[in-house]
Amino acid sequence: MMKKIGSKLIDWIDERYDLTPVRNLLLHKKVPEHRHSIWYYMGGVTLFLFLVQLFTGILLLLYYRPGEDSAYESVRFIVTEVKFGWLIRNVHSWSANLLVLFAFIHMFSVFFSKAYVKPRELTWITGFIILVLTLAFGFSGYLLPWNELAFFATKVGTDIVGVVPVIGEPLKILLRGGEEVTGATLSRFFGIHVAILPAIFTFFLVMHLLFIQQQGMHEPEHFKNLPEEKKKYIPFFPDFALKDLLLWVIVFNVLIFLALYSPWELGNKAQAFASAPEGIRPEWYFMFMFQTLKLLPAHILFLEGELLGVLFFGVAGFVWMLVPYIKIKHRPNWKIQPLTLIGIIIVAFIVIMTVLGYIL
Amino acid sequence: MRKRFFYLSIYAITILFLFGFVLSEKKGDKTKQGTKVDQCFACHKEIENLPKDFSENDIHRHANLSCFSCHGGDPNSDDQDIAMSPSKGFVGTPKRKDIPKFCGKCHSNINIMRVYQPRIATDQVEQYYTSVHGKKLLAGDENVAECSSCHTAHSILPAKDPRSSVYALNVPNTCNKCHGNSTLMKNYNIPVNQLEEYSKSVHGIALLKNKDISAPACNDCHGNHGATPPGLKSISHVCGTCHVSNMEYFNTTRMAKAFEEQDFHGCEQCHGNHGVQKPNDEMIGVGKDSKCIDCHTEGDKGFAVSKKIYSSLTDLKNKYDAANAKYLEVRQKGMNDVEIGFQLQDAKQALIQSRTLIHTFDSAKVSDKTKEGIEFSNKASLLAQKEIDDYSTRRNGFAIATLAFLVFVIALYFKIKDKEKKAS
Amino acid sequence: MKLDRRKFLNMLLGFGGIGGILSVFYPVVSFLIPPKTTEPKVNSVKAGMSAEFPANSSKIIKFGRKPVILIKTDDNEYKALSASCTHLDCIVQYKNDTKQIWCACHNGIYDLSGRNVSGPPPRPLEEYEVKIVKDEIVITKVG
Numbered sequence: 037m038m039k040k041i042g043s044k045l046i047d048w049i050d051e052r053y054d055l056t057p058v059r060n061l062l063l064h065k066k067v068p069e070h071r072h073s074i075w076y077y078m079g080g081v082t083l084f085l086f087l088v089q090l091f092t093g094i095l096l097l098l099y100y101r102p103g104e105d106s107a108y109e110s111v112r113f114i115v116t117e118v119k120f121g122w123l124i125r126n127v128h129s130w131s132a133n134l135l136v137l138f139a140f141i142h143m144f145s146v147f148f149s150k151a152y153v154k155p156r157e158l159t160w161i162t163g164f165i166i167l168v169l170t171l172a173f174g175f176s177g178y179l180l181p182w183n184e185l186a187f188f189a190t191k192v193g194t195d196i197v198g199v200v201p202v203i204g205e206p207l208k209i210l211l212r213g214g215e216e217v218t219g220a221t222l223s224r225f226f227g228i229h230v231a232i233l234p235a236i237f238t239f240f241l242v243m244h245l246l247f248i249q250q251q252g253m254h255e256p257e258h259f260k261n262l263p264e265e266k267k268k269y270i271p272f273f274p275d276f277a278l279k280d281l282l283l284w285v286i287v288f289n290v291l292i293f294l295a296l297y298s299p300w301e302l303g304n305k306a307q308a309f310a311s312a313p314e315g316i317r318p319e320w321y322f323m324f325m326f327q328t329l330k331l332l333p334a335h336i337l338f339l340e341g342e343l344l345g346v347l348f349f350g351v352a353g354f355v356w357m358l359v360p361y362i363k364i365k366h367r368p369n370w371k372i373q374p375l376t377l378i379g380i381i382i383v384a385f386i387v388i389m390t391v392l393g394y395i396l
Numbered sequence: 397m398r399k400r401f402f403y404l405s406i407y408a409i410t411i412l413f414l415f416g417f418v419l420s421e422k423k424g425d426k427t428k429q430g431t432k433v434d435q436c437f438a439c440h441k442e443i444e445n446l447p448k449d450f451s452e453n454d455i456h457r458h459a460n461l462s463c464f465s466c467h468g469g470d471p472n473s474d475d476q477d478i479a480m481s482p483s484k485g486f487v488g489t490p491k492r493k494d495i496p497k498f499c500g501k502c503h504s505n506i507n508i509m510r511v512y513q514p515r516i517a518t519d520q521v522e523q524y525y526t527s528v529h530g531k532k533l534l535a536g537d538e539n540v541a542e543c544s545s546c547h548t549a550h551s552i553l554p555a556k557d558p559r560s561s562v563y564a565l566n567v568p569n570t571c572n573k574c575h576g577n578s579t580l581m582k583n584y585n586i587p588v589n590q591l592e593e594y595s596k597s598v599h600g601i602a603l604l605k606n607k608d609i610s611a612p613a614c615n616d617c618h619g620n621h622g623a624t625p626p627g628l629k630s631i632s633h634v635c636g637t638c639h640v641s642n643m644e645y646f647n648t649t650r651m652a653k654a655f656e657e658q659d660f661h662g663c664e665q666c667h668g669n670h671g672v673q674k675p676n677d678e679m680i681g682v683g684k685d686s687k688c689i690d691c692h693t694e695g696d697k698g699f700a701v702s703k704k705i706y707s708s709l710t711d712l713k714n715k716y717d718a719a720n721a722k723y724l725e726v727r728q729k730g731m732n733d734v735e736i737g738f739q740l741q742d743a744k745q746a747l748i749q750s751r752t753l754i755h756t757f758d759s760a761k762v763s764d765k766t767k768e769g770i771e772f773s774n775k776a777s778l779l780a781q782k783e784i785d786d787y788s789t790r791r792n793g794f795a796i797a798t799l800a801f802l803v804f805v806i807a808l809y810f811k812i813k814d815k816e817k818k819a820s
Numbered sequence: 821m822k823l824d825r826r827k828f829l830n831m832l833l834g835f836g837g838i839g840g841i842l843s844v845f846y847p848v849v850s851f852l853i854p855p856k857t858t859e860p861k862v863n864s865v866k867a868g869m870s871a872e873f874p875a876n877s878s879k880i881i882k883f884g885r886k887p888v889i890l891i892k893t894d895d896n897e898y899k900a901l902s903a904s905c906t907h908l909d910c911i912v913q914y915k916n917d918t919k920q921i922w923c924a925c926h927n928g929i930y931d932l933s934g935r936n937v938s939g940p941p942p943r944p945l946e947e948y949e950v951k952i953v954k955d956e957i958v959i960t961k962v963g
Contacts, residue, residue, distance in 0.1 A: 095848065095851055120850050123847050275812065278808060285804060285805050289801045293798075299787070304727075638939065640927035641927045734885050737885055745924075797840070800842070800843050801839075801840050804832075804833060805836070808833060810829055811833065814825075
């Protein structure tokens, strides 16, 4: 019965809009099956979490009121008065964190399987931009509840922008909407979080997804070298999609579990002239940068340590984005290829700095 | 020839002009008879011989009074001998002992004073002579304070003007000019540390540090013109002008009578005077900071009462603190805290009232109040605990949802397995 | 047997799926329904019918998280003032004999327009606006 209506509907659309390309894509797209197949699902999970963010974000928008005297109150209102408001808010916060985590996992899995090489350079670049935008989402969203911790984290975060020579100070003022973090910053971050970033993000996300659909899944080296008859594929639809769905439901359940058992506290309302409370920390995904800047000496040669650190991260990020164009000679007698080694060092650096940030 | 004429005419014009100027000046002198130049001021200003403390803002100057209004003499004459001749009523600088009468010429005369303010007080001089300052002055002591010691002589401002030496915030320092001077005070055997003590007291901090002019300065307890140390009996009235309930409670107790008989100074006995601190619960009870055990010893009734009051008070305090901690936790967690807040406010009110009730020295009255407060605290605690529990027990819904997801996930898993089997 | 297993799995899938969808939709729909207090910040509060409120009496109204004392004077005029004493935050009360506002904690006294008249209160009580809308008393914050 349902199936009949469904196929009739598809026929109706097909008659008018010719669904052949979609059908071809669905029917012919294949996903290679091998021992590293699990990484193919990371992008999907990231996408799913983004959709959760989109959905819960829109819901929160119904009650959230930006503004110095209303932001904190409205978030308090959401989590105390609105039915299931606590759930929506906590899912939004948790999903944001998981989103960043899975985006990082996705990126490194792509890096280590060398999926970014020709012809997938643009997929990598758009992906990197999406990651940066995701971090910007996280940074701007963190301030919106207007609590003490967020207030000071934003202060510190925007201060770091200020150390960049020449453009740093104007950029900081532009970000803050003034000299200091005030209600003006809040309105600005709100606008960035709900309008500017989503617009840019959507564009790059669509590009990213289109590129993937166009080129299909990347086959890693060891798989490509297999004889044709030994290569195993599963159809994207419905097999891979069903597995995706399975994983999404599990992730979703974990998300609710986290929202319930480890909710984000609201804290105290931000007061501009209060002294900074103890334990001012950025979100964990900024921790490695924050910690590095903290550990750098005040002066390195004639440059300020902090400035050097900021410049370093800027350049490193840029180089990382251009990884598909970096050619390093293949060394047959090396056990680990140089680029992979660099990747491992970067991951180790991020992990160690993050851990240090929490234990120091 | 032509040139000479030109010069001559310039001279002529100049002379004519000057002549005219002098004439007009004379004419002005006559027409402006009422508000003409005050020669005392003009002359003294010119020779830079104005009083040291002279201020343009002085209240008398603003009321169009000038030097001669107090010092006499003729302000119209620019001749020093005429203007300052005793025949013109000139009295010069009054002797110290005459100053109260000097000011009193006007200030004790309601007919003069009512022009400036209908209900103005005119009893300052009268009051002054009842004060220690006044009595000593009459007895010929020239070191004591008279009007100008506090009000200054020539920069007098109304007490509500923040620049005034007698503005509430400035009073402590004004008094301290003499009372902090050890050589001056040696003759009277008075300590000089009052300001130092006062600035550390709850009143002093409120006034001097927090600039709260509703806090008492020296004159609020000692009076001003009638300044005198509060008598034994009046001390509780002095404190009681603000701390009304405490005084009312205290005055009805047997302690009040006992204090009087023993020459104890009411409030001061326990709370001190200039250095009065914010009271704390340790002042009651039988601990080492207790004031009660100064007189009461183990075994007497007061000792037992003090112990009882202390225990019911600390009981409430602990319950309130516990409830408050929970309340803060609820707030921190972002749960509903409004009702808890109201209960806590009632509990806090009961705590404040029971602290005031200490002054009845009636353990039953205190414990009645603390019981009330404990009830509110417990209610708040209970509500807070419910919120905190709620925070971690939103689980039933989650369990149901998880069940549904689990069924779905398992079914989907087997479905995929089936499909794979079929394919292979 | 094989068919049964398939049917059973489909059934489970259906149940689980519908259950899952419901457990998403139920919270979302509940979230969308506006809660009783529709504003995160209270700006006005209803305080009952004016006819049921006797003259020369008062009551304490919860205005958000702040208590407000509503007074009906002898000549049926309404006054609403913050009920938190400016001295130590005790809740003030209306004395119907002296027609003053009194704080029991330290005998602070305010007049009916909230001015601190005697005792320790350092500041007047904050005033609220009272309007009668269709016989119902509504208290609103000034400014």
